[in-house]
Amino acid sequence: MPKAPPPKCPVRIGEPCTLCVPGATGPHDCGLVYLVQDDPEMREELARRRRAARSATTPGGRS
């Protein structure tokens, strides 16, 4: 049975989770992800970057 791909890092857009935060076993218990999601400004900035990354990789600029 093929191994599941590593989960994507929610804050390093387009990259897999590399367990870069000490103690994290994945995005679900990553302290950095928690901090970013808990801060309204950082959450909005992350959403803005996700939209920018998506439109950069989507033909026509929209999904």
Ligand code: SF4
């Ligand atoms: S440990 Fe957290 S910040 Fe690091 S790659 Fe995984 S989800 Fe992203």
